[in-house]
Amino acid sequence: MIIKNIETFSSEFICFVRVTTEDGLQGMGQTAPYHADITAQVLHRQIVPWVLNRDEENLPLLIQDVLEKEHKFPGSYLRRALAGFETAIWDLRGHREQKSVCELLGGSPGKIRAYGSSMSRDITPKDEANRLARLQDQYGFDAFKFRIGAECGHDQDEWPGRTEEIVPLVRQLLDPSTALLVDANSCYSPAKAIEIGAMLEQHGVSHFEEPCPYWEYEQTKEVAEALNIDVTGGEQDCELQNWRRMINERVVDIVQPDICYLGGVLRTLEVASMAQTAKLPVTPHCANLSLVTLFTMHLLRAIPNAGKYLEFSIEGEDYYPWQYDLFIDSPFEIVDGQATVSDAPGWGVEIQPRWLEQSAYQQSY
Numbered sequence: 111m112i113i114k115n116i117e118t119f120s121s122e123f124i125c126f127v128r129v130t131t132e133d134g135l136q137g138m139g140q141t142a143p144y145h146a147d148i149t150a151q152v153l154h155r156q157i158v159p160w161v162l163n164r165d166e167e168n169l170p171l172l173i174q175d176v177l178e179k180e181h182k183f184p185g186s187y188l189r190r191a192l193a194g195f196e197t198a199i200w201d202l203r204g205h206r207e208q209k210s211v212c213e214l215l216g217g218s219p220g221k222i223r224a225y226g227s228s229m230s231r232d233i234t235p236k237d238e239a240n241r242l243a244r245l246q247d248q249y250g251f252d253a254f255k256f257r258i259g260a261e262c263g264h265d266q267d268e269w270p271g272r273t274e275e276i277v278p279l280v281r282q283l284l285d286p287s288t289a290l291l292v293d294a295n296s297c298y299s300p301a302k303a304i305e306i307g308a309m310l311e312q313h314g315v316s317h318f319e320e321p322c323p324y325w326e327y328e329q330t331k332e333v334a335e336a337l338n339i340d341v342t343g344g345e346q347d348c349e350l351q352n353w354r355r356m357i358n359e360r361v362v363d364i365v366q367p368d369i370c371y372l373g374g375v376l377r378t379l380e381v382a383s384m385a386q387t388a389k390l391p392v393t394p395h396c397a398n399l400s401l402v403t404l405f406t407m408h409l410l411r412a413i414p415n416a417g418k419y420l421e422f423s424i425e426g427e428d429y430y431p432w433q434y435d436l437f438i439d440s441p442f443e444i445v446d447g448q449a450t451v452s453d454a455p456g457w458g459v460e461i462q463p464r465w466l467e468q469s470a471y472q473q474s475y
Contacts, residue, residue: 111135113166116158116195119469120150123432124400126461127153127194129202131166137202138461140401141194142370147470153191156180158474166199170376189348189373196374197405204456210408212451215375217412219453224422224444225253225291227397229429231260231268235276239283245424246284250447253289253419255317256280258306259297262323273306281313291317296324300332307337317342317364331361340364345395348372350380357384364417368395369405378409386415393417399433404441404459407451420449438462
């Protein structure tokens with residue numbers, strides 16, 4: 111069906127994309143969060159010219175044409191914008207076929223184990239451990255991820271001794287069977303990461319995310335080879351050739367693509383397929399409660415090498431005020447530590463009309 115209209119509804123943090131075909135059918139998607147108002151401009155300037163008035167049924171060709179026509183602009187913004195268009199097409203197809211995206215991908219609706227994901231570094235170890243314990247009692251999470259080191263920290267902690275204090279304290283206060291994951295956000299040199307990793311292993315932490323600068327694959331691989339703990343990464347990587355290298359060289363033990371950073375569902379499925387061939391699990395990055403988490407829920411119910419859990423933000427309105435009141439009925443409910451993918455058509459969610467009305471609007475037709 112021919113694409114006749116592409117609209118964006120954006121703020122600084124979120125950009126929703128609506129695609130309409132010649133038969134009047136519509137689908138809603140989302141670009142990657144953050145600087146989303148800039149991404150909206152990229153979409154209208156560099157995505158729309160190559161997809162408008164073309165048939166949406168050949169989505170792989172449309173994606174290929176966008177990337178080839180805009181080959182002088184590799185990198186993040188183009189792929190963030192592409193994700194908004196591409197995820198809207200999946201929603202449109204779901205409504206046309208009266209199937210969830212999960213079912214379109216060959217999966218089935220149902221439950222997914224979630225881990226509670228903390229983004230906070232300015233919280234004290236005691237307050238963080240108590241918060242996780244409270245959320246475990248309230249929602250039944252049996253896995254949590256928390257932050258260690260400092261973001262791009264050059265071996266420095268957020269404040270001296272925080273990492274060495276928080277790891278044993280969280281282990282002590284949570285149920286002993288709780289899976290613990292940590293994220294270093296590119297903090298460490300290989301030597302320091304291996305030192306910290308040994309401490310993590312002693313306290314039963316099972317997942318060590320982005321220990322070294324994420325762009326330094328050799329450093330991350332050195333850490334992965336030195337430790338028994340799973341070393342993970344990939345959220346920032348948006349080029350398939352980089353993913354091919356990362357997987358072929360086994361830089362990480364678990365791959366973590368982000369659907370919105372990478373450019374949409376089809377490109378994420380390519381990464382998942384590469385990982386499956388290498389016998390690596392896929393635990394995508396989706397660190398906020400915008401549509402990216404819903405996209406990931408559908409993907410995890412459809413791929414054969416899905417990782418152990420879904421990342422699920424536990425941050426409140428004081429940390430991520432923009433991730434609230436986006437939907438008429440929130441698709442994010444945790445019961446006994448699990449989220450649920452519904453069988454509603456498409457992504458199965460409606461954007462809050464008052465949010466759309468207050469956003470910056472642009473259309474191309």
